[in-house]
Amino acid sequence: MTRWLAGIVSFLLLITGAVLALSGRAQEPAFPTAPPPRMATVSAGLSPIPNAPEADAKSKEQKRFARADKNEDGRISLAELVEPRRTAFAKLDLDHDGKLSFEEWAVRTIGKFAEADADRSKTLSPAEYATTAPKPRPKKPACACG
16 A cells, blocks of 8 residues: 555656646846956057958969969969979989989989898898888977977
C-alpha cells in the first residue's frame, strides 16, 4: 500500500513540476542606458582622418601575369617567361657550355655522397647514409608573441 501511495505522490510532484516549468515566464532583464561615447569629447581637438587609399582591384592571377610581363605590352613572350630561370641554370651549368649534363645537374648530390663516404668504398653504410639526412628546420612559433 505504501508503494501505491509513494507512486501517486511522486506522480503528482512530477506533474506539478512540469506545469510550473512550462508555465513559467522569464522577465526581461532591465539594462541601464549606455553612457555617451567618450570619443565625442576627445575628437574635438583632432584633425579629420584623410581618405584611406583604395585597395588594388587586380586579382591574384592579374598580379602574377603583370610580374611575368616585363615589358608591359600585355603579352608574355617565351623570353620573358624563361628569363628568371637563367640565373638558376647558370649556377648549375658549371662548364658554361649552355648544356646541362647529368653530372652538372646532380653535382650537389654527388658532393654529398663523396662527403658521406668516409671509407672511400664508393658505397654508403647505414651509419654513413645517416649523415646525409637533412638537418631539421627550427619550428616557427604558433603565435607571433615571440
